[in-house]
Amino acid sequence: MPPIARRWYPDPVSQVPIHPGLFTLPGDPRGPRLLAARCPSCAGLHFPAGETCPYCGTDGCREEAIGAEGRLWLWTAVRTAPPGYRGPVPYGFGVVDLPEGLRIVSRLASAEVERLREGQAVDLVIEPLFTNDAGDEVLSFAYAPREAR
Amino acid sequence: MKGGRAVHVAGVGLHPFGRFDGKDVTRLGQHAVREALAEAGVGRGGFGAAFCGTVYTGVAAGHKVLSGLGLSGVPIVNVEAGCASGGAALSLGAAAIASGQHDRVLVFGMEKMPRGIIRSSFFPPWCEEAGLSPAPAYFALRARRLMLESGVTREHLARVSVKNHANGVDNPFAMFRKPFTTEQVLASQVVCDPLTLYMLCSPNEGAAAVVLSCEPGPVGPPVRVLASVLRSHRPGSVLGEHTPMSGLPGAEPPTPTETAAREAWEQAGIDPRDLDLAEVQDTDSGREILSVEELGLCERGGGGRFVEDGVGERTGRLPVNPSGGLLSKGEPLGASALGQVVELAWQLRGSAGPRQVEGARLALGHTVGRGANASVVVLGR
Numbered sequence: 001m002p003p004i005a006r007r008w009y010p011d012p013v014s015q016v017p018i019h020p021g022l023f024t025l026p027g028d029p030r031g032p033r034l035l036a037a038r039c040p041s042c043a044g045l046h047f048p049a050g051e052t053c054p055y056c057g058t059d060g061c062r063e064e065a066i067g068a069e070g071r072l073w074l075w076t077a078v079r080t081a082p083p084g085y086r087g088p089v090p091y092g093f094g095v096v097d098l099p100e101g102l103r104i105v106s107r108l109a110s111a112e113v114e115r116l117r118e119g120q121a122v123d124l125v126i127e128p129l130f131t132n133d134a135g136d137e138v139l140s141f142a143y144a145p146r147e148a149r
Numbered sequence: 150m151k152g153g154r155a156v157h158v159a160g161v162g163l164h165p166f167g168r169f170d171g172k173d174v175t176r177l178g179q180h181a182v183r184e185a186l187a188e189a190g191v192g193r194g195g196f197g198a199a200f201c202g203t204v205y206t207g208v209a210a211g212h213k214v215l216s217g218l219g220l221s222g223v224p225i226v227n228v229e230a231g232c233a234s235g236g237a238a239l240s241l242g243a244a245a246i247a248s249g250q251h252d253r254v255l256v257f258g259m260e261k262m263p264r265g266i267i268r269s270s271f272f273p274p275w276c277e278e279a280g281l282s283p284a285p286a287y288f289a290l291r292a293r294r295l296m297l298e299s300g301v302t303r304e305h306l307a308r309v310s311v312k313n314h315a316n317g318v319d320n321p322f323a324m325f326r327k328p329f330t331t332e333q334v335l336a337s338q339v340v341c342d343p344l345t346l347y348m349l350c351s352p353n354e355g356a357a358a359v360v361l362s363c364e365p366g367p368v369g370p371p372v373r374v375l376a377s378v379l380r381s382h383r384p385g386s387v388l389g390e391h392t393p394m395s396g397l398p399g400a401e402p403p404t405p406t407e408t409a410a411r412e413a414w415e416q417a418g419i420d421p422r423d424l425d426l427a428e429v430q431d432t433d434s435g436r437e438i439l440s441v442e443e444l445g446l447c448e449r450g451g452g453g454r455f456v457e458d459g460v461g462e463r464t465g466r467l468p469v470n471p472s473g474g475l476l477s478k479g480e481p482l483g484a485s486a487l488g489q490v491v492e493l494a495w496q497l498r499g500s501a502g503p504r505q506v507e508g509a510r511l512a513l514g515h516t517v518g519r520g521a522n523a524s525v526v527v528l529g530r
Contacts, residue, residue, distance in 0.1 A: 019275035036395070047395040054393070055384045074297075074388075076289035076341040083268040084277025093286045093341070095387055103387040103396045107280050113342045118297060129279065140279045 015128065018140045022048055023126050024065060025139070032124045033065035034141060036102060045102040067104060070096040070143060072120040077111040086130040087140070096122055096143045109144035121146040151416050153247030156374040158359055158528065159366030160189025161491040164259070166355035166478045167324040174206050177356040178214035178259035181484075185358035186255070189366045196360065197251030198224045200242045202234030202258035203483030214257070231390070232430065233379060233516045234258055235357065235486030236524020240377040242361045252363045259356035260481035271392075271519060281394065285349060285433070289341035291388055292435030296343065300453030301438055303343050307334040308456055309434035310348045313470050316463060317477025319503040322488075324353055324479035348434040353479035357487035359494070369498035375417035375511075375527040380409040382521035390521035405523035406430075406443035406515065413525040419511060421445055424467060426496060426506045427513040428489040431474040437461075440515055441469060444525070468506050471496070486524050489514035497530040 017025060024033045037049035041058035049063050075094035081087075092108025094116070109125055110116065122143035129140040150156055162184025164177045178201070186192060199220075201211025211225045230237035235258035242256040272282045295301035311331055317323040329347055337346040365371035382389045382405050387396030389404065403411075414421055427446060431437035438452035446467060447455040455461065461469030472478065472492045475485060493512040495501040514526035 018279050019273075022275075044397060045395070046393075055397070074290040074293045076286055076293060076343075078280060078283055078286050078341060079339065082277065082280065082283035082286075084274065084282065085280045086278050087280055091280055093280070093283075093290075095290060097398055101398060103398050105281060105387060105392075105394050138278075 013137050015137045015139050016132070018129065018138050023141045026126065030065050031068060032126045034067040034104065034124065036064050036066050037061035038064050045100060047102060047104060064100070066100040066102065067098045067124050069121065069123050070098040070104070072116060072122050072143070072145070073097050073103065073118060075108060075113060075116045077113050086138070092116070094143070107140065107142040109142045116145060150243060150247045150374065150376060151418060154249060154363050156243045156246045157362045157365045158372040158374060158490070158494045159253065159362035159364070160185045160187070160191065160360035160368070161494050162188065162358040163322055163488060163491045164356040165322045166353055166481055166484070166488065169354050174210070174259050174261040174354070175213045175217060177261065177354060178257055179218055181259065181356035181358035182214060182218065182255065182257050185257070185360050188368050189360035189362065191253060191360055193220055196223060196253045196255045198226070198242070198245055199255040199257070200226050200228060200238035202228045202230070202238035202487065203260055204229050204231060204234055205260060205262060206483065211257070214259070230379065230522040230524070231520045232432070232480070232482055232518025233486055233520070233522035233524035234483045236377065236514070236516050236526060237379045237522065239359070239374070239487065239490060239526060240379045240524070243374050243377040246361050246363050254361050255358065256361060256487065257356065257358035258483035258487045260483040261354045262352035262481055269519065285341045285344060287388070287392060288349070288433040288435060289344050291439055292343055292433065294388065295435055295438055295452055299438065299442065299450050301435070301456070302453065303335060304331060305438070305453050305456040306343060306348055306434045307331045309431070309437050310334045310476055312462055313431060313474040313476040316471050316504065317473025320473045320477065323473045323477045324351065325477045344433055344435065350432050350475040351479045353481055355479070355481040355484045355488065357484045357491050359487060359490055369500060370530050372494045372497045372528055372530050375419065375529045376413040376525065378409045378413045378416060378525045380405040380412070380523050390518050404443050405521050406440065406517050406525070409523045409525040410444045413527050417527040417529070419527060424511050424513050425509040426468045426471055427515065428470055428472060428474065428492060429513070429515040430517045431470055431476050432480060432518070434476065437469065437474065440517070444513070444515060463506070471504050471506055486514060486516040486526070489516070490526060490528065493528045497528055
């Protein structure tokens with residue numbers, strides 16, 4: 001019996017976050033969340049999470065996983081890749097109000113500005129934005145309009 | 150200025166705003182400095198300190214300008230405050246005169262901007278990779294908010310651009326001197342909806358200089374600096390020019406423009422309703438409307454109505470950017486605020502030629518940008 005030809009399997013694509021500590025990774029039991037931080041003194045939330053509160057200067061802010069969904073406040077679309085950007089164009093860009101009490105600047109999963117509207121429900125997605133020089137898929141966050149999915 | 154000696158604009162100089170390949174930023178600055186010193190009748194030993202505003206020029210920018218003219222030896226302070234760099238330099242110079250520290254100072258600013266969308270060392274690299282850094286997109290979000298909250302329409306945005314480009318036709322120091330129709334502005338390429346290409350200013354090159362003195366200069370009716378204020382942002386607003394990734398909903402803190410304006414009216418002892426003209430930040434046409442609102446030149450939420458009523462037209466009650474603004478001049482960061490001051494000095498002297506606002510006695514200059522920084526200047530005669 002002839003030897004079985006060895007089949008070639010691609011290496012499983014590895015995925016890396018665009019920056020550590022911004023959001024939960026695929027497989028996290030909490031689901032897609034942004035990693036914000038809450039101040040122990042003024043209770044204000046901020047993102048990305050840092051040790052010190054940007055509103056009152058208190059140390060010891062605690063991480064909170066938030067932002068699974070929100071409401072769109074403001075939006076536009078970027079049509080020309082800005083310097084340093086490594087994802088596709090056009091892409092949506094906007095401000096989302098989170099029910100936890102935070103306004104987030106975010107990429108939007110839709111660049112169809114004429115279909116976006118104030119108060120529209122949006123959901124957080126953690127998805128590949130580009131492939132880096134090492135061949136890894138680089139994950140970033142965006143908000144996707146619920147109706148458009 | 151309140152609580153100190155009078156501060157006079159004793160001489161002004163301006164290098165045109167545009168693109169000048171083969172001419173380095175030091176020479177641009179020297180052109181403006183030489184003009185201002187000549188007009189003030191001042192040479193080496195004639196000023197006690199120099200303040201230079203610039204953003205992209207690098208180490209010892211002001212020193213290079215003055216070294217090349219044989220004018221070094223005095224303290225030279227280089228100041229970076231984003232779009233308000235020239236205003237920051239002016240506030241330091243004005244304070245030095247008002248306090249009696251110096252009798253005459255030189256204030257100048259210059260810039261040679263990189264081409265295209267401005268790359269800034271402000272953002273961490275991941276923000277740029279993730280697409281969260283482009284300035285026009287932030288401009289567009291602020292314009293969208295004006296559409297939601299201030300009754301601003303796309304036609305209003307276009308009309309601001311039409312006004313400023315029409316004004317710029319008469320300004321030999323402007324980069325763009327071609328008039329546009331509302332239809333042409335609306336039909337130009339969409340950069341970041343609702344903003345089209347002709348609603349956005351172009352980064353460019355230029356320089357401006359003023360000599361401040363405790364006494365009037367030799368040229369024209371005396372023009373005084375009544376207020377020169379710099380403020381930074383307070384935290385909390387997601388749309389602030391400090392471009393945070395997040396902010397708090399609900400009541401927003403006053404913007405740096407609002408806090409600088411309040412302090413400026415106090416310092417100058419004026420009512421802003423008495424202003425005869427204003428040069429305000431118009432990096433995009435939405436920004437001009439927002440500037441007018443934040444400065445209190447109309448009520449909050451009244452921006453659409455302000456444009457609709459033609460208040461800021463050259464023939465209106467309060468001409469806004471009669472120079473053509475940054476939309477027609479272009480924006481060389483370090484020079485833009487002092488470029489306004491030079492223009493306002495000409496207006497108050499009655500020497501602004503076809504751009505002249507008749508009988509102008511009280512004038513406002515305003516810039517705001519990265520940092521965040523906002524600068525408000527009041528000049529009077």
